[in-house]
Amino acid sequence: MTFFQHALENELETNRSKNTYFMDGGNRFISVPNLGYHSRPCASIARLFEDWLAEKLYCQPTAIIAEQRLPILQDSVELVAEDILNKIKSNLVWRKSIDKVLIKVRAGHVYTYHSLEDGQPLITQEMEELFQQFPLFVEMQVYATLKAGCSSTQCMLVVENVTVNPQQPYKIMEEF
Numbered sequence: 001m002t003f004f005q006h007a008l009e010n011e012l013e014t015n016r017s018k019n020t021y022f023m024d025g026g027n028r029f030i031s032v033p034n035l036g037y038h039s040r041p042c043a044s045i046a047r048l049f050e051d052w053l054a055e056k057l058y059c060q061p062t063a064i065i066a067e068q069r070l071p072i073l074q075d076s077v078e079l080v081a082e083d084i085l086n087k088i089k090s091n092l093v094w095r096k097s098i099d100k101v102l103i104k105v106r107a108g109h110v111y112t113y114h115s116l117e118d119g120q121p122l123i124t125q126e127m128e129e130l131f132q133q134f135p136l137f138v139e140m141q142v143y144a145t146l147k148a149g150c151s152s153t154q155c156m157l158v159v160e161n162v163t164v165n166p167q168q169p170y171k172i173m174e175e176f
Contacts, residue, residue, distance in 0.1 A: 017042035022134035042142040044094040108162030
């Protein structure tokens with residue numbers, strides 16, 4: 001699995017997409033696409049992920065809302081991974097053009113989003129107000145190679161909750 005991940009992340013011909021979603025801990029999130037970091041083959045997977053995220057935040061049972069549980073961040077990493085993979089498998093139209101795909105998901109508190117080498121959070125004064133309103137994040141990256149005659153698609157999903165399993169992401173791989 002590690003070779004698969006390393007190959008897709010470092011291959012020059014890999015199509016890429018990256019989105020970051022900031023959440024308020026309730027049922028609001030905003031999407032911040034990374035400029036210049038999107039490709040058409042990855043767009044349908046990114047849309048499926050965003051649909052999954054919206055369902056996870058907006059369609060929670062009343063009991064979960066009443067106990068003020070944070071979906072995604074307080075769910076088990078394995079459950080989140082299986083849930084995302086099931087959503088992606090629910091619409092396989094994207095797989096017609098993709099040979100291999102790596103989907104990386106990171107979630108946590110904004111102070112763990114990205115850090116400097118000394119461990120300090122990478123937050124500027126301008127970002128402070130936004131992060132006070134939306135203190136949680138989910139980041140999704142897609143790496144994909146286009147089909148070259150293969151009939152199946154290899155998919156690896158890597159999920160990391162930086163408060164539960166930092167630097168030890170849960171990995172799952174399937175072939176469709």
